[in-house]
Amino acid sequence: MAENEVQEEVGRQEASMDGIIAGEHEGGRPPKKQNKYKKKVCRFTADPELAKQIDYKNIELLERFITNRGKIIPRRITGTSAKYQRILAREIRKARSIGLLPFKVN
DSSP states (O other): OHHHHHHHHHHHHHHHHHHHHHTSSGGGSOOOOOOOSOOOOOHHHHOHHHHHTOOTTOHHHHHTTBOTTSOBOOHHHHOOOHHHHHHHHHHHHHHHHHTSSOSOOO
């Protein structure tokens, strides 16, 4: 009888260790973490009319995508797609070369 009690105790310890190692859920893998950040959507993809307005002469639009120091804001921050980020960067560089936007703010 004592051997059965010892085996049950060992079995309980192993089961509790399995639960700790496996995370106490099915499959032995921990559940996927949910992303707490909202996925950014490209405003130009969502609104094709706005995409047509990207032009080196449209300073109000281009100023939204540059910092107060004159740097182009990266797409991971703005949520702009790669296609429109390239177009924006090209138009910002055009506006800088003409003198509509500053290269650098003092």
